[in-house]
Amino acid sequence: MDVIEIRGLRKTYRRFRGGSTVALDGLDLTVGQGGVFGLLGPNGSGKTTTIRCLLGLAHASGGSCTVLGKEPTRGLQDVIHRIGALVEAPAMFPNFSGRRNLEILAAVGRLPKERIDEVLEQVDLSARAKDRVKTYSLGMRQRLGLAAALLRDPELLILDEPANGLDPAGIREVRELLRRLAAEGRTVLVSSHILSEIQQTCDRVAILQRGRCITQGDVDDVLSRGRKSGLLMRIVEPARAIDTLQANGVSAVEVDGLLEIDYPSDKGREVVQMLASAGLYPDELRPHQVDLETVFLQLTGEGADVAAASADQNPPDQDPGTPGEPS
């Protein structure tokens, strides 16, 4: 059974002074059971609106959606105990302690207090649980929001930008946590505008643009829809190498001191042979991996903010094609 099913979902916000803004424009999306599903899109693409419609916080203007088989406007209360959610920035009472905030939510769900200790441990907040939330860093608040989402031990987690405000170590912890939760058989729907996060965390991805889903599927499938992979080479005489390769019918261009060679990445030996015959030997040769950012930019033709966010996540000296593991 599909955990989330969205068909032709529309959401229009009316403006005070007339006119309207279309946030969702006939969105179609299917999230199957298990694994981590990424909602990727630039700011204003409709990610948060989608999540708000799914959780009944916003009323759709048209189309339909179901969560665990229930429509948000009808019957969501029957399945809400199976859902954990984090919508935008975690909303907690700043003058209460982290524990107190969780205790209030636990009272709503009639959960035992032991569960609070478990989730605090899970998000590494036990030591600061008695401190007021207003003394927490942004990352700690985010972790508290995650703890609240996990409190009910949900089978479906809906997380809106869960890595927001986290430092690299925190991002890695969240990524590992999401992978672990998915490995336990849960379904995690996570929205983000950080491409590297989606690429490293998700099994499946949907790319949203202007309220529509422009592609969705397994991350590998979506990546394969991008530019064909090739080879990247570092060589002392790039101009001669390009001439040699072109003489062999292989196109190559120089970009930032590297040769981008349009040739199957598993046939590097043949390229080396062509160059060796001309007395040229590469210093470095590796597959030119296509990343989600490239695919995203190709598909949307925009996403400057996404690219910037992605760049923030990758140290500048690293190849954007191989997103580095934040440390």
Added chain:
Amino acid sequence: MTGLLRAELMRLLSRRVLKALTILALLGFLVAGVVSFIVTGRNQGSGAAVAIDGSAYEDCVRSFKGSDLPPEEVEQICAEATSLEDPRFLYTDMAEIIEGLAFLFIMLAWLLGSTSIGAEWTHRTITTLLTWDPRRVAVIGAKMVATAIVTFVWLVILEALFSLAMLPAASAHGSMEGADAAWLADYALSCLRIAGVGVAASLFGFSLATIGRNTAAALGVGFVYLAIVESLVRGLKPAWTPWLVGDNLATIIVGEQAGAIGRSPMESAVVIGSYVLVMMLLAVGMFQRREIA
């Protein structure tokens, strides 16, 4: 619903504003108690329970000479006309004092009700709560019930503490005369009426803050309405006075037909209850339809 109610009671009792207002009120009561004790100490021994201005009394009796009134009646009239105010602090005066303080209790209740939901909008915690229970009517209903319970109990406790704070002054330097079981029952009823009006004010503030989505809206609208609109209506359209909030509240607090509105306390309670109910329904309706950010 019980889970929501329990959670809301937990939240309200943990709120800093409740603790801060309680501490402020207790400090006020303490000061009032100490000042009363000192002032009544100065008046101690200044006379009997009922003092009469002797020369004025004689003059009064003389002025009735030749009238047809029987001497007992003349004595009674003159005794009442020339009696001096008892300088001692009589504990039975507490009924009037607590009625005089009703305005303060109502303002506290208004503030408590407004901030209880205003804080939820400010911190967006209502969003978090709705991801735990999407039944909006149940969520807002539980909050209203919890606010009403906490306000009522809180006000009754404050009134009791104030009554206790004034006890040393009366018992040591004044008089407990007349403070018998019947008086105590009447006094308790006054306190309960004030607490009941406080609940109405609290729910009014709560509803306004729900509609306006912040505390300031409720406090601002409340102030403008009570201080300006009702004063204008009272002056420009006296015939509408029986429908004004302030006059009906006064009638309920005093517990008898007060002023010119010609309503019994029960009738005034129905009027105020209707207003509160309309506001609550409006707030629930808007909350149910509203997009939650």
